[in-house]
Amino acid sequence: MREVWHPPADEITLAGVMHALSDPARLHILGRIAQAEDGEPCSDLAEDIALHKSTVSHHYRVLREAGLTRTEVDGRSRVIRLRQDDLDKRFPGLLPAVLAAIDV
Amino acid sequence: MREVWHPPADEITLAGVMHALSDPARLHILGRIAQAEDGEPCSDLAEDIALHKSTVSHHYRVLREAGLTRTEVDGRSRVIRLRQDDLDKRFPGLLPAVLAAIDV
DNA sequence: AATAAAGTTGGATGGATGTCCAACCATCCA
DNA sequence: TGGATGGTTGGACATCCATCCAACTTTATT
Incomplete structure (x- = not known):
């Protein structure tokens, strides 16, 4: 791919x-x-996650296909970024509120 | 009940x-x-919904059990309100952003 | 070239979910 | 008291979903 x-x-x-x-x-x-x-790279991100790597890969895909993240292939690893601009244009204020709520 | x-x-x-x-x-x-x-009353709200009444009832329960709404029994009908205060305390800005996004 | 590393893909499986229907429970009204 | 009204509950069913495992692809390293 x-x-x-x-x-x-x-x-x-x-x-x-x-x-x-x-x-x-x-x-x-x-x-x-x-x-x-x-x-x-996203391999760093998944270090503390107690899930099989294919399960983590599945979650990455769900986030990407929902439009939350953008995945860039870099060699054999991937870099994943939030689609902040797109999301804020479409659903203003939603992503910041969610991110603030995650660490509660 | x-x-x-x-x-x-x-x-x-x-x-x-x-x-x-x-x-x-x-x-x-x-x-x-x-x-x-x-x-x-919530019977007014469900008028334009093309779903069986038991399905609508099911959705009301999911919203209530998630903490989004508060249901008050009034005779044989129910009044449903958003738990705006509780939600804004717990997840500030989330509910307004969602409500603004619904009509997009 | 051979091996290792980072992810993906497909299959399997158990559990959750949305929907409808039929039956039921309360409550209001005639 | 008997019927209509607003809603809930349980069952049935098809679908989706999170998870793991094994196998695979692609890239980097030795």
């Missing part, structure tokens, strides 16, 4: 975003992504 | 709230509740 598919910004749905955020593991992962240094 | 159970404010979880909001029908219902006059 060379290219990774992402939904266009205007196809991101509220229900889809909510579903992606309805799992504790994905909320945890999203928190890690938000904390990460820019360009930090 | 005389009394209806509600989760205490500090037991409302982010994942639980997100899950309750991950269904299009529930998002629609939540939008109707937010628009409703105060004290308006």
Whole structure:
């Protein structure tokens, strides 16, 4: 796989975003992504997660296909970033509120 | 059934709230509740919903058990209100962002 | 070239979920 | 008292989902 598919910004749905955020593991992962240094590979992020790597990969895909994250292939690792601009345009204030709520 | 159970404010979880909001029908219902006059019975709210009444009842329960709504029994009908204060204390800014996003 | 590392994919499985239907419970009204 | 009304409950059913495992692909290292 060379290219990774992402939904266009205007196809991101509220229900889809909510579903992606309805799992504790994905909320945890999203928190890690938000904390990460820019360009930090996702293998670093998943270190404290007690889940099989294929399960983590599955969660990454759900987040990406919901429009929450953008995945960039860099060698044999991937860099994952939040789609902050797209999300804030489509659902203003939602992502910051979620990120603030994750560490409660 | 005389009394209806509600989760205490500090037991409302982010994942639980997100899950309750991950269904299009529930998002629609939540939008109707937010628009409703105060004290308006929920039978009015469900008029435009093309779902069996037991299904709507099921969605009401999911919203309530997630901590999003408070249900008050009034005779043979129920009045449903958003738990705005509890939610804003626990997840500041989340509910307004969701409500603003529903009508997009 | 051979091995290791980072992720993905497909299958299997147990559990949750949305929906409908039929039956039921309360309550209001004639 | 008897019927209509607003809602809930339990069952049934099809679908989806989180998780793990094994096998695979691609890239980097020695």
